[in-house]
């Protein structure tokens with residue numbers, strides 16, 4: 001599989017993430033967005049697109065490229081000035097994903113990046129003029145704290161995105177899943193938080209088995225009513241032959257198609 005890693009980065013934060021991907025992913029080309037020609041895109045199976053957040057949305061160069069990546073397999077990653085706050089991050093991520101409605105989204109990672117010193121200086125000046133503005137003070141604190149980001153911990157996290165997965169729901173629930181591992185074995189498990197569980201497996205914190213057999217892909221998942229049915233389903237899937245397990249993905253697609 002040939003991957004293209006493209007980054008749009010005004011001050012270098014998102015470029016740092018892109019470089020992590022370039023080290024993690026085999027057979028990948030790394031390019032700044034200015035060097036990308038639309039005609040190149042068809043030569044790649046997977047596009048990793050790095051953006052920076054501009055006024056709560058995708059930066060202009062990435063938004064322009066987004067118009068040309070419909071139907072493509074993509075992984076999104078980006079940086080923004082705000083400190084990690086899951087509500088704001090989720091809102092921004094969802095807004096950004098609306099630019100890629102017809103693409104197949106295989107992952108999305110967002111983390112804090114430092115803002116320019118000139119922005120920090122501007123906030124300091126503004127606070128002098130409006131000393132009672134609590135919101136502005138909070139923002140300044142956040143930007144000052146963010147000076148070291150993306151830091152080493154941030155840069156470890158996108159490793160998860162080097163492992164393709166179908167779009168994982170944001171919601172907690174009861175999920176049974178199959179991981180395809182580096183020796184082509186299939187690992188079956190269940191969880192209430194599929195995003196976290198998948199991440200733990202990729203980071204070798206999920207299970208003894210996946211620590212020794214690196215996951216290559218979240219091959220399949222389905223949701224269940226409750227914990228008891230998830231456990232039952234996990235047991236049932238574990239009894240299947242390898243061929244039957246591999247067929248689960250197609251069976252699900254057919255079931256969806258038949259409903260139409």
Ligand SMILES: Cc1cc2nc3c(=O)[nH]c(=O)nc-3n(C[C@H](O)[C@H](O)[C@H](O)COP(=O)(O)O)c2cc1C
Pocket residue numbers: 008009010011012013014015051052053054055056057079080081082112113114115116
């Ligand atoms: C014009 C401008 C608008 C920005 N808007 C936002 C924003 O709405 N929310 C946010 O959290 N950060 C915002 N930021 C901060 C950047 O997203 C952040 O510094 C990012 O890490 C820059 O990435 P880069 O170094 O790859 O260019 C903005 C920065 C600039 C210069």
